[in-house]
Amino acid sequence: MNSKKSKYHLLVLMDLSKASEAALKNAVHLAKEINGKVEVFHVKSPADVAKYENQFSAMRAIQEDTSNVQSKLMKLIREIEKEEKVVITLQISYGNAKQAIKDKIDSVKPDLVILGKRKNNLMNFLEPDITKFVLKECNANILISGEDNKFHSFDDISLGVYGETIHKEGLEIISDLKTNEEDPIRFFRIRNPNNSDKSVTTEQNKKWAVSYTFSEGENALDGLASYITGTNTQLFCIPRKQNENASWFGLSRINDLIYKLNIPVLILR
CATH class of the missing domain: 3.40.50.620 (HUPs)
Structure with missing residues (x-):
């Protein structure tokens, strides 16, 4: 012990x-x-x-x-x-x-x-x-937790994050999970096409990040879930402190996305 x-x-x-x-x-x-x-x-x-x-x-x-x-x-x-x-x-x-x-x-x-x-x-x-x-x-x-009964490995896990940044409140636990910086964190976001584009940051080394952006629409969540699965993301993190999409990506859509994914989802406060 x-x-x-x-x-x-x-x-x-x-x-x-x-x-x-x-x-x-x-x-x-x-x-x-x-x-x-x-x-x-x-x-x-x-x-x-x-x-x-x-x-x-x-x-x-x-x-x-x-x-x-x-x-x-x-x-x-x-x-x-x-x-x-x-x-x-x-x-x-x-x-x-x-x-x-x-x-x-x-x-x-x-x-x-x-x-x-x-x-x-x-x-x-x-x-x-x-x-x-x-x-x-x-x-x-x-x-x-994920849908199946597998004993998921969290060793050098492949991480995905919704949004444009990891706020300091969630950065420590992400850093403890993410020990291999050779494999980047993938940032996914759904944005209003009328809003200006913004760069993705992690408050750490910018080489650590890869960004995927989707436009709002009827099938936005399906496209997001498909890409998360297709990139072999093993743990998807959703910071509660959203920025430009706070009104669109609220609690109901967080629940919808959880339903669509077969991997563990971490909601960061």
């Missing part, structure tokens, strides 16, 4: 799905690459467990469910800990899922929140729109 002080705190939101299992495995691999610690957080509404009028019966049902869920999650965690030589902590909470998640994120202030993604759908973490809620309401970097 690695005992040195961790640089990053990774919080994995888990249900008991294969998608969230893949997200946890990806989180562990990422943590090993950037010197991070991993915490698992699971939330369930008491109403999903205790549908009894008798308070004692309801409490017993909650206790039994907690034991069952904890047993399943700990079995998975112990297997990963043994294989990867890491320590993973776990917290199970009962209550309103959205509020519990927001309170948890506000309390521990993780550097990265990680969620899984099911085939053709963002992870339904207890509520259908929980991922959208996290994207909208939580001030954290958010990683939406």
Whole structure:
């Protein structure tokens, strides 16, 4: 087990799905690459467990469910800990899922929140729109894991970024991921053709960047997703601080793009 002080705190939101299992495995691999610690957080509404009028019966049902869920999650965690030589902590909470998640994120202030993604759908973490809620309401970097169950490698990963620059808030984690400067970061953007063109910068060596520009239009996101896939980008980053396209590339289009991509997407705060 690695005992040195961790640089990053990774919080994995888990249900008991294969998608969230893949997200946890990806989180562990990422943590090993950037010197991070991993915490698992699971939330369930008491109403999903205790549908009894008798308070004692309801409490017993909650206790039994907690034991069952904890047993399943700990079995998975112990297997990963043994294989990867890491320590993973776990917290199970009962209550309103959205509020519990927001309170948890506000309390521990993780550097990265990680969620899984099911085939053709963002992870339904207890509520259908929980991922959208996290994207909208939580001030954290958010990683939406890829669709499959592969153990994604984050070693010298091929990075793509939406926009014209990496702001300082997201530059450190990108720099820790991007150790091989021979392979450039690819910048993708969709711009209004009436706006003047601007150069792409990374606040580092400009040789580090290659730019792809698309014009706004009905098929802009499809073209963007196709190019991201075609360039073998392995992780796509979307800074929340957009510039000229802030009004066009909002939360709804970020969600649409996540649906269209089969790779992990990192939303930078």
